[in-house]
Amino acid sequence: MNPKIKDLLDNVNNIYPGTVMTRVNGEETGELHIDQASQEILGQRLLIELENKTESDFLLGNELLKMLLTLNGITPQVFFALTFNDETLDEQLIQIATRMHRVVIHAITYRELAKQQITTLETANAYFAGLHEELTPETGEIDDESLWRLLMILDALAFADTINAQHFVSDLQRDYPLAYTAAKKLVQPILSADLKQARHIRHRIISLFTGVDEVLVQWGKPTINAKEYVTVTSVLSKRQLELPVNQVFTIFHSEMTDYQTQKTAYVGLSKTDTQNSFVVSPPENEADKPDFFKELYALKVSDLFRKLSLPYIERL
Structure with a gap:
């Protein structure tokens, strides 16, 4: 393990x-896949595990940086409190939304890994070998792969x-022109x-949630509607x-169901950006609903999040 990654692990352990x-x-495969990193909670311990040794310092550094950003209250997280009662559809939407969220977070972590000289030419070769594979x-x-290409190329950009990756980018333009054109426009901001x-x-x-849906509409594909489906830390x-x-x-x-209660879901949308910020289930008895919502609307925002055990970030 690179000493810089060891220091990063120590920093995370000081907070976690x-x-x-x-x-x-x-073993080494020569291909880097971001998804080859996984996390598992074992009691009071959290294990970050890599499937193989390819660019392990980069992958571990990326996971540890993301943890550090979360623990320090810098990066909003995504939660999935709603369900369509269709396991396959839910899994697809969760995977897509997680990828979109990760693009923005990786814009931070990839930059830091390059700054710390963890990212090398070998990292780039392995990253793009994994992508093309x-x-x-x-x-x-x-086609059916268009959205997946878009999500992967967003991360790649x-x-x-x-x-210094112009020849890698040129390969993206050559092999995936439709996805590349859309991704370049979405990732620039x-x-x-x-x-x-x-x-x-x-x-x-x-904004990326919205932008991806706009691309899907242009492509004649179903939208993700992550602004309603995905809860983002307020x-x-x-x-x-x-x-x-x-x-x-x-x-x-x-129209979706509260995953936790399996009852009718009501979604709290931020008046600032209309993003899903929390999910609640009212009483099933219709006569009790007016008082439920009256009390809910009257609550202080901080009390609501405390009541829902939902994290939020206080803006500086």
Whole structure:
């Protein structure tokens, strides 16, 4: 393990309420896949595990940086409190939304890994070898792989922005022109944004949700509608936290189900950006619903999040 990665692990362990461990399995494959890193909670311990040794310092560094950003309250997280009661569809949407969220976070972590000289030419070779292994070249038509190409190329452009990678980017343009064109337009505002503050990061996450849906509409594909489906950590000022819920959020009835209660879901949308910020289930008895919502809207925002055991980030 690179000493810089060891220091990063120590920094995470100084904050994490338990112990974070790492394990690297397998051999070198020459292909880097971001998904080959996984996390497992074992009591008070959290294990970050890699499927193989290819660019293990880069992958471990990326996972540890993401943890550090989360633990320090810098990066908003995504939660999945709604369900379509269709396991396959839910899994697909979770995977897609997680990928979109990760693009924005990787714009931060990839930059830091390059700055710390963890990213090398070998890392780039392995990254793009892994990407080309996962994707098939476009045929000039929109197909079932188009969205997956878009998501992977978004991440690839965030990675390429941190290194001298023009020939890698040229390969993306050649093999995946439709996805590349869309991804370049979507990723540029992320790469040029100031991603040091949580509210700016949240804004870019939500903008990407919207942007991907706009591309899918142009392509004649079903949209993800992550603005309703995905709960994103709220970033609120001290003043907003003291306000009643009805001044900060609008609550509306969703066609989806509350995953936890398996009852009708109501979604709290931020009045600032109309993003899903929390999910509640009212009483089943119709006569009790008016009082439920009256009390909910009157709650202080900070009390609501405490009641829901839902984290939020206080804006500086």
